[in-house]
Amino acid sequence: MPTPLLKFLILVLFIAVLASLSSALMFLFKDHETGRKRTLYALGLRITLAIALMSLVGYGLQTGQLTLGAPWHGVAQ
Numbered sequence: 001m002p003t004p005l006l007k008f009l010i011l012v013l014f015i016a017v018l019a020s021l022s023s024a025l026m027f028l029f030k031d032h033e034t035g036r037k038r039t040l041y042a043l044g045l046r047i048t049l050a051i052a053l054m055s056l057v058g059y060g061l062q063t064g065q066l067t068l069g070a071p072w073h074g075v076a077q
Contacts, residue, residue, distance in 0.1 A: 006060050013053040020046040 024042035031038055060066035
């Protein structure tokens with residue numbers, strides 16, 4: 001059973017990845033003509049957050065706090 005802290009950290013990292021991706025899209029439209037590099041930095045941050053998220057999920061799988069499979073798998077109908 002995953003600990004509440006692990007679930008919380010995974011959720012926070014996932015939301016941060018989505019926020020970084022959406023900010024990069026916003027910067028792409030705003031900085032189109034100015035030549036600023038905010039889009040590049042936001043996408044770099046997204047890659048870093050995604051690596052951290054995958055590492056955290058890998059840690060959860062390795063320690064047995066997370067398991068593969070759907071939550072409804074094995075439920076009798």
